[in-house]
Amino acid sequence: MTASASTLVRRPPRLGPRGRRWFDVLLVGVLVLPLLPLGYALGVVPVGLTLLELGPLLWRRSHPVVVFWAVTAAHALQVLLLDEPLLGQAAWPVAVYSVARYATAPHGWAALAVSAVASLTAARDWSAGSPEPLLTLLANAFFLGAIAATAWALGTLGRTREAYVDALVERSERVEKEAAQQVALAAADERARIAREMHDVVAHGLSVIVVQADGARYAARTDPDVAARTLETVAATGREALTEMRRMLGLLRAEDGDGSGPALRPQPGLGDLDALVAEARTAGAHVDARLPTPLDGRDVPDGVGLAAYRVVQEALTNVRKHAGPDPSVRVEVAVTGTGRDRAVELRVEDDGRGAAATDDGHGLGLLGMRERVGVHGGTIEAGPRPGGGFTVSARIPA
Incomplete structure (x- = not known):
């Protein structure tokens, strides 16, 4: 029920090019x-x-092999x-x-082998004249070999760790983009x-307009009063369809594929909430519902009723998926206000696990709710409920 977000793997702190340069200068200077x-x-030679x-x-960083x-x-x-x-x-x-840190692995192994030979050579040279030359040589x-091996191990560890972190960062960025x-x-x-x-809503409205207009044309010859009432119905239906079209123009695509989708059918509304x-x-949920009467929802546009129905439907679906066994659900839908303040207000809350449940849908259900409500200029809030459970509340202007 909650949208999941991939967590970026952050790189550990590193010196920039300027910082690395000054570090090497400081190292040599010390x-x-x-x-x-x-x-x-000491003399000139030493x-x-x-x-x-x-x-x-x-x-040593830019040309590690040459420096070695x-x-x-x-x-x-x-x-x-x-x-x-x-x-x-x-x-x-x-x-x-x-070499082990900034060059490739073969160069690192070569440096380790050379270090072993150099350690023996230097030890032999320094042991000359010692009272116990063999013991001093060993x-x-x-x-010297332990120092060189330690340096090689630390460099190799740093190189492999950097490669591992880079792979994690790349994978995280790829997952984020996906x-x-x-x-x-x-x-x-x-x-x-x-x-x-x-399309169903608008097509229905236009068909009503066409039928009523034809009826008004024939009635005008015999009964002008019937024609006037029919034209009022045509005007009201046209205004409703035009309002729905205006709400969609700014958010929906200009085209909707090749029209090969599912067959058109009447869409549900407030009257289908029962x-x-x-x-x-x-399905097993204990639902306490307070729904609008048919009279309350009579003047609600079909698009608004459809959006409210879909929000309630998605909320109840999420209850079945995430709330756990035997949840108690409260559904409240009401048509409030008059005129421009008229709106459909709804609230669905449960006492189940809610946000604590594992989300396997990447939050797409909530995304769909926000899309539907936003099309009509409404607002929606969804989140954990105090004391446990989850709440979805929305207000859709009607």
């Missing part, structure tokens, strides 16, 4: 910062190697020139993470159905 007080003591290792990280091999080459040069670690070693796990290799299309199609179908029903209530009682 890693290079210790060189300022230590550069003179400082130069450190800058060669850290500098490429500025482009540039860092690898700088580290290989370090192994040839020095036997001790440098501050620039921190560039290695960052480069491995960047410890250094394990430590839901909007379904609502639009439902509205179009409802307008077409109303147009077919109004049968509708009896049908609901037969």
